[in-house]
Amino acid sequence: MLKNKIAELMNEPGCATNQAKSDAQRKKGCSKPLTPGAAAGGCCFDGAKIALQPITDVVHLVHGPIACEGNSWDTRNSWSSGGDLYRLGFTTDLSNLDIVHGGEKKLYKAIKRSIARYKPAAVFVYQTCVGALIGDDVDAVCKAATERLGTPVIPVNAPGFVGSKNLGNRLGGEALFEHVIGTVDPGDAGPTDINILGEYNVAGELDQFRPLLARLGIRLRASITGDARFRDVAACHTARANMVLCSQALVTLARKMKETYGIPYFEGSFYGISDTSDALRNIARMLVEKGADPTLTDRAEALIAEEEAKAWAALAQFRPRLAGRKVLLYTGGVKSWSVIQALQEVGMEVVGSSVRKATEADKAKALERLGGDEDKLADAITPRDMYAMFTDGKADMMLSGGRSQFVALKARTPWLDINQERHHGYACYDGMVELVRQIDLAINNPIWAQVRRPAPWEEA
Amino acid sequence: MPQSADKVKDHISLFQEPEYKELFENKKANYECRVSDEDVAKQIEYTKTWEYREKNFARKHAVINPPRACQPLGSVYAAAGFEGAMPYVHGSQGCAAYFRSHLSRHFKDAALCVSDSMTEDGAVFGGLNNLVDGLQNCYALYKPKMIVMSTTCMSEVIGDDLSAFIATAKEKEVIPADFPVPFAHTPSFVGSHLNGYDLMIKGVFSYFWDREAQLTPVKGETINIIPGFDGYAPANNREIERYLGMMGVDYTLICDVKDTFDSPTDGHYKMYYGGTKLDDVRASINAKATVSLQEFSTEKTLEYVATKGQETVALNSPMGLTGTDAFLMTVSKLSGKAIPEELEVERGRLVDAIADSAAWLHGKRVSVFGDPDFVYGLTGFLLELGMEPVHLLASNGNSDWEAKMKELLASSPFGGSGQVFINKDLWHMRSLLFTEPVDLLIGSSYGKYLEKDTGTPFIRLGFPIFDRHHHHRFPTFGYQGALRILVEILDRVFEVADNASDISFDLTR
Numbered sequence: 013m014l015k016n017k018i019a020e021l022m023n024e025p026g027c028a029t030n031q032a033k034s035d036a037q038r039k040k041g042c043s044k045p046l047t048p049g050a051a052a053g054g055c056c057f058d059g060a061k062i063a064l065q066p067i068t069d070v071v072h073l074v075h076g077p078i079a080c081e082g083n084s085w086d087t088r089n090s091w092s093s094g095g096d097l098y099r100l101g102f103t104t105d106l107s108n109l110d111i112v113h114g115g116e117k118k119l120y121k122a123i124k125r126s127i128a129r130y131k132p133a134a135v136f137v138y139q140t141c142v143g144a145l146i147g148d149d150v151d152a153v154c155k156a157a158t159e160r161l162g163t164p165v166i167p168v169n170a171p172g173f174v175g176s177k178n179l180g181n182r183l184g185g186e187a188l189f190e191h192v193i194g195t196v197d198p199g200d201a202g203p204t205d206i207n208i209l210g211e212y213n214v215a216g217e218l219d220q221f222r223p224l225l226a227r228l229g230i231r232l233r234a235s236i237t238g239d240a241r242f243r244d245v246a247a248c249h250t251a252r253a254n255m256v257l258c259s260q261a262l263v264t265l266a267r268k269m270k271e272t273y274g275i276p277y278f279e280g281s282f283y284g285i286s287d288t289s290d291a292l293r294n295i296a297r298m299l300v301e302k303g304a305d306p307t308l309t310d311r312a313e314a315l316i317a318e319e320e321a322k323a324w325a326a327l328a329q330f331r332p333r334l335a336g337r338k339v340l341l342y343t344g345g346v347k348s349w350s351v352i353q354a355l356q357e358v359g360m361e362v363v364g365s366s367v368r369k370a371t372e373a374d375k376a377k378a379l380e381r382l383g384g385d386e387d388k389l390a391d392a393i394t395p396r397d398m399y400a401m402f403t404d405g406k407a408d409m410m411l412s413g414g415r416s417q418f419v420a421l422k423a424r425t426p427w428l429d430i431n432q433e434r435h436h437g438y439a440c441y442d443g444m445v446e447l448v449r450q451i452d453l454a455i456n457n458p459i460w461a462q463v464r465r466p467a468p469w470e471e472a
Numbered sequence: 473m474p475q476s477a478d479k480v481k482d483h484i485s486l487f488q489e490p491e492y493k494e495l496f497e498n499k500k501a502n503y504e505c506r507v508s509d510e511d512v513a514k515q516i517e518y519t520k521t522w523e524y525r526e527k528n529f530a531r532k533h534a535v536i537n538p539p540r541a542c543q544p545l546g547s548v549y550a551a552a553g554f555e556g557a558m559p560y561v562h563g564s565q566g567c568a569a570y571f572r573s574h575l576s577r578h579f580k581d582a583a584l585c586v587s588d589s590m591t592e593d594g595a596v597f598g599g600l601n602n603l604v605d606g607l608q609n610c611y612a613l614y615k616p617k618m619i620v621m622s623t624t625c626m627s628e629v630i631g632d633d634l635s636a637f638i639a640t641a642k643e644k645e646v647i648p649a650d651f652p653v654p655f656a657h658t659p660s661f662v663g664s665h666l667n668g669y670d671l672m673i674k675g676v677f678s679y680f681w682d683r684e685a686q687l688t689p690v691k692g693e694t695i696n697i698i699p700g701f702d703g704y705a706p707a708n709n710r711e712i713e714r715y716l717g718m719m720g721v722d723y724t725l726i727c728d729v730k731d732t733f734d735s736p737t738d739g740h741y742k743m744y745y746g747g748t749k750l751d752d753v754r755a756s757i758n759a760k761a762t763v764s765l766q767e768f769s770t771e772k773t774l775e776y777v778a779t780k781g782q783e784t785v786a787l788n789s790p791m792g793l794t795g796t797d798a799f800l801m802t803v804s805k806l807s808g809k810a811i812p813e814e815l816e817v818e819r820g821r822l823v824d825a826i827a828d829s830a831a832w833l834h835g836k837r838v839s840v841f842g843d844p845d846f847v848y849g850l851t852g853f854l855l856e857l858g859m860e861p862v863h864l865l866a867s868n869g870n871s872d873w874e875a876k877m878k879e880l881l882a883s884s885p886f887g888g889s890g891q892v893f894i895n896k897d898l899w900h901m902r903s904l905l906f907t908e909p910v911d912l913l914i915g916s917s918y919g920k921y922l923e924k925d926t927g928t929p930f931i932r933l934g935f936p937i938f939d940r941h942h943h944h945r946f947p948t949f950g951y952q953g954a955l956r957i958l959v960e961i962l963d964r965v966f967e968v969a970d971n972a973s974d975i976s977f978d979l980t981r
Contacts, residue, residue, distance in 0.1 A: 087979055089976070089978050091975045093975070096974070215976075216976075421824070421827050421828060424823075433978075433980045453831070453835075454831060457831075457834055458885050458886065459830040459856070459858045462823075462826075462856055463823050463826060467811070467819055469804060470816075
């Protein structure tokens with residue numbers, strides 16, 4: 013069953029890259045084969061976990077040996093505006109005897125106990141390599157537990173060995189679609205309800221765009237899954253439109269919701285000023301098409317004009333401090349192209365941008381903003397090349413995730429975290445100003461002059 | 473009863489019991505004749521205003537919460553840094569007891585000191601008899617190799633002449649004529665412990681170089697290092713010696729308290745443990761140069777050393793990158809020895825740590841109080857970290873220090889909001905913290921009251937540290953010391969971040 017599901021996920025009609033492939037290529041699937049012996053990213057379990065973990069009012073229970081949860085517990089800055097239940101680490105801690113005798117009973121007891129103790133809105137059970145290898149039927153245990161205990165228990169069948177982290181993201185989406193979405197009627201569905209898919213409320217970014225939506229009278233039914241409540245996700249089939257933020261992770265879920273519930277979707281971004289504006293325009297247009305008050309379009313335009321003017325004005329003050337500085341963007345989740353414009357606006361030169369996880373459309377946009385210079389688009393840059401860029405003075409700064417930070421830091425180059433471990437929200441208009449402010453703080457920090465200076469007895 | 477033999481409560485919890493709370497309330501209501509709580513609260517609010525700050529800074533005739541000690545404390549500390557030396561205080565015994573407890577509370581180790589217990593008749597007729605008896609008893613009872621004498625207010629007010637008195641004692645043969653008794657006049661009502669330290673080091677030098685025998689310097693290759701009055705001396709001296717050893721420099725540490733105040737527990741009590749060898753002090757006149765690690769602990773000493781034809785260099789605590797670089801380069805220049813690769817690697821590790829964490833420290837506003845060289849060295853490091861020193865207070869700083877501090881602040885883009893204060897106390901600091909709040913306060917243990925009062929997160933660095941143990945066992949000097957300070961600052965910054973919000977209570981920072 014899992015095999016079929018994976019095959020289906022590998023053939024995503026909503027994915028432009030997939031559609032551009034030949035039949036033979038498509039059959040191979042889209043995951044790049046892992047190279048044994050080379051550094052690799054997270055596993056499928058990790059992907060599923062991070063896609064669903066931000067749902068705040070449920071127990072996330074990992075069925076596996078201790079370290080699957082132990083090593084990943086609470087390492088992402090997905091914030092909650094409500095409870096903290098999602099930040100507790102639950103695991104069945106499978107050990108020798110469980111592997112001999114099977115872990116299903118232990119899993120059931122763990123589910124029962126966590127429900128009794130924490131009264132969660134639901135329990136999400138994550139399968140891991142070990143549980144899958146010994147043949148524990150997580151789906152069946154969850155089904156039985158749901159019936160007997162009266163609390164939804166959701167199986168997330170994405171053991172680590174089946175594929176990449178990205179596949180895990182999508183399997184997480186599958187679990188929501190199969191077991192959660194459509195199970196609750198909210199009773200108050202309105203003409204301006206929307207969902208946002210692939211948003212994880214990193215550093216509280218949700219609250220950079222929730223207020224914008226609120227000013228337009230748009231209700232965010234569910235963010236999937238940043239700062240989400242189980243009931244809201246379960247009722248999100250009543251929304252009128254879906255916006256997909258991280259299409260790599262959840263475009264399949266968006267397509268399925270369109271097919272099953274008739275909810276149209278578009279792919280957009282809240283990173284970058286004009287991208288935020290485009291996103292707001294698209295949301296307004298889709299809601300009006302689905303029968304919302306037609307004045308929404310004009311109100312959205314007014315809001316956009318006001319916020320853009322404010323943001324560009326706020327950015328202008330950074331221009332004298334940042335003009336002419338060279339930035340390398342090396343990003344995974346956050347879409348590179350959408351910040352290029354803001355950086356160019358304050359006079360910075362984007363000397364390179366990685367498009368590792370970007371779609372063809374993303375690449376085209378990035379290329380356009382970089383003036384058609386293909387050399388500036390890179391797939392993956394090896395640490396050696398990256399290091400050379402810094403030491404040769406081709407880049408003054410890097411924006412990236414935590415894993416590549418030390419390449420920059422060891423080359424005595426300022427670095428800014430724009431991945432999940434960061435502590436500042438960079439979404440929407442305010443967020444872009446914040447990003448530029450953080451760049452200013454990092455790149456103009458006098459610390460670098462000192463860090464770059466050789467020991468003074470070497471200077472003479 | 474809240475207290476029972478089965479479960480004995482300590483004073484932290486005992487006085488929270490209802491019986492005691494009731495007792496306190498009763499006392500407050502019926503016996504204390506207090507002004508009302510509202511009036512007290514109103515007055516407290518008033519003391520947080522700018523108006524009060526101006527009045528506070530106009531204050532002339534009282535010091536409230538002084539962040540400094542007196543001269544003889546410094547001279548007793550200085551005496552402890554020499555082989556077999558017994559610190560001796562000519563004056564009243566209470567002073568000597570204070571110096572012992574002050575040093576013991578900080579170093580968590582025994583601090584020796586005797587006094588000649590002057591009483592009323594001593595004050596009227598002069599302290600000669602006490603001094604003669606005192607020297608005789610001290611010599612007989614404790615068998616020191618040297619007695620190092622300082623004075624207190626009492627003997628200074630009546631004008632006792634140590635030089636003449638010690639000569640008289642030797643004439644009376646209570647101690648051998650060649651027994652070393654260096655001395656310094658150290659009235660508590662002038663200067664601070666730093667002056668006492670300075671005068672006593674000078675006193676020891678001048679005893680061995682001029683009084684014991686008139687020595688003529690023969691210039692050699694050794695370098696004298698005077699660490700200065702330093703609450704972290706046990707670890708700092710070891711750190712400095714490690715660097716000198718790596719460079720292969722021939723050196724003498726003058727006043728080395730690292731063993732005196734950090735002796736091992738091995739089942740034997742050693743009255744005298746460690747310290748600079750007296751022969752080394754005699755030979756130190758032949759040094760090529762003398763380097764003081766703390767300029768304002770050694771002003772008079774260096775003047776004196778210079779008269780013997782030695783090159784002298786005064787540093788301001790080798791803290792942080794620049795401070796440590798300056799020390800290494802000074803030593804390298806004086807000795808002609810290169811700075812080894814390992815030290816450059818160590819420096820690189822510190823630079824790495826600074827780069828890793830700079831974003832968390834950037835622009836954080838800090839107030840510092842303490843001894844002048846400590847404040848100077850730390851301010852230099854804070855500027856290197858991208859932090860903004862705001863209030864820099866050395867109650868015992870002089871105008872030279874003030875000018876030097878202002879120059880340091882002007883040399884960095886982060887120094888713009890720095891204000892330098894001398895002759896000010898911790899009640900002044902309180903006004904500063906209320907009227908111009910900062911992110912961090914750094915200073916000795918006495919800062920804990922300011923933390924409680926003003927809510928400013930506080931880091932203990934300086935002298936004395938009474939309420940935390942073993943801080944003196946880890947260096948503040950050198951690259952390792954800089955790492956330690958960096959980590960302490962970061963820990964506090966992260967702690968504040970963790971306490972500030974439930975939402976951003978992040979695992980990874």
